[in-house]
Amino acid sequence: MDALLTPWRFARLITRPAEAGARLAADTPDTPAVLLRLVIPLSLIPPLFAYIGGATFGWRLGGGEPLYISPAGLTLISLAYFIALVAGFLSTAVVARWMADTYGARLEFGSHLSFVVLVGMPVILASLGHLVPHVFINLLVMIPALIWSLYLLYRCLPAALGTSQERGMLMASSLVAYLLVASVSLLGITVVLWSGGIGPNLGV
Numbered sequence: 177m178d179a180l181l182t183p184w185r186f187a188r189l190i191t192r193p194a195e196a197g198a199r200l201a202a203d204t205p206d207t208p209a210v211l212l213r214l215v216i217p218l219s220l221i222p223p224l225f226a227y228i229g230g231a232t233f234g235w236r237l238g239g240g241e242p243l244y245i246s247p248a249g250l251t252l253i254s255l256a257y258f259i260a261l262v263a264g265f266l267s268t269a270v271v272a273r274w275m276a277d278t279y280g281a282r283l284e285f286g287s288h289l290s291f292v293v294l295v296g297m298p299v300i301l302a303s304l305g306h307l308v309p310h311v312f313i314n315l316l317v318m319i320p321a322l323i324w325s326l327y328l329l330y331r332c333l334p335a336a337l338g339t340s341q342e343r344g345m346l347m348a349s350s351l352v353a354y355l356l357v358a359s360v361s362l363l364g365i366t367v368v369l370w371s372g373g374i375g376p377n378l379g380v
Contacts, residue, residue: 182213182214183214183217183218186214186293186294186297187297187301189294189297190294190297190298190301190324190328193327193328193331193332194331194335196294196328196332196336197331197332197333197334197335197336198335200287200290200291200294200332200335200336200337201335201336201337201338204284204286204287205284205286205287205289205290206286207285207286207289209286210286210289210290210293211266211289214290214293215262215265215266215289215293216262218261218293218296218297218300219258219261219262219265220258221300221303222257222261222300222303222306223253223254223255223257223258223261224254225303225304225305225306225307226250226253226254226257226303226306226309227250227251227253227254228306228307229306229307229308229309230244230245230250230253230306230309231247231250233308233309234309235309235310235311236309236310236311237311242309260362264296264358265289265292265293265296266289267358268292268351268354268355268358269285269288269289269291269292270285271351271354272288272291272292272337272347272351273285273288275347275350275351276288276337278347279339279343279344279346279347280338280339280340280343281333281337281338281339281343281344281347282337282338282339287336287337288337291332291333291336291337294328294332294336295325295328295329295332296325297325297328298321298322298324298325298328299318299321299322299325301321302317302318302320302321304317305317305318326352329348329351329352330344330345330348333347333348
């Protein structure tokens with residue numbers, strides 16, 4: 177598994193779901209290794225792209241003038257983005273591990289975390305769209321990536337986590353429900369914080 181614990185090798189697996197499930201099932205990855213060699217490096221990519229795109233071109237929310245954010249504001253947003261991604265990977269793996277007893281899946285946390293990284297990889301790669309900071313363009317890029325992530329979730333979970341197809345489908349659906357609730361909660365928290373004046377100052 178050590179040879180597999182690189183972002184490039186994981187990225188290649190998203191186009192080979194059958195192989196991905198078999199590779200993850202064959203080993204028990206070490207949790208700190210997955211965290212240090214996959215979760216943290218991959219979580220740096222979208223904030224970095226967002227910072228570069230926002231600083232260079234400004235964000236376009238529609239057909240109007242681009243919205244520029246101060247360097248301090250961009251740094252704050254990028255840091256929050258990074259923390260949210262790491263927390264998302266870890267919390268999803270914790271929830272998956274918690275579900276493992278119910279659905280007869282393997283119990284090793286490292287296996288759940290590496291599987292969550294695999295499922296999130298298309299979205300990480302799609303963050304390349306942040307370099308062109310237009311909301312419509314980013315939506316066009318992210319929607320197919322999300323669909324592919326869902327496909328990987330349902331296709332690879334039974335093999336990767338060692339459960340039956342039927343239980344794997346139910347577990348995957350439960351994880352989707354958790355991710356939807358977590359996404360809406362994060363959006364709500366963001367709106368509340370920004371409405372209360374907690375956030376970067378916008379500049380032009």
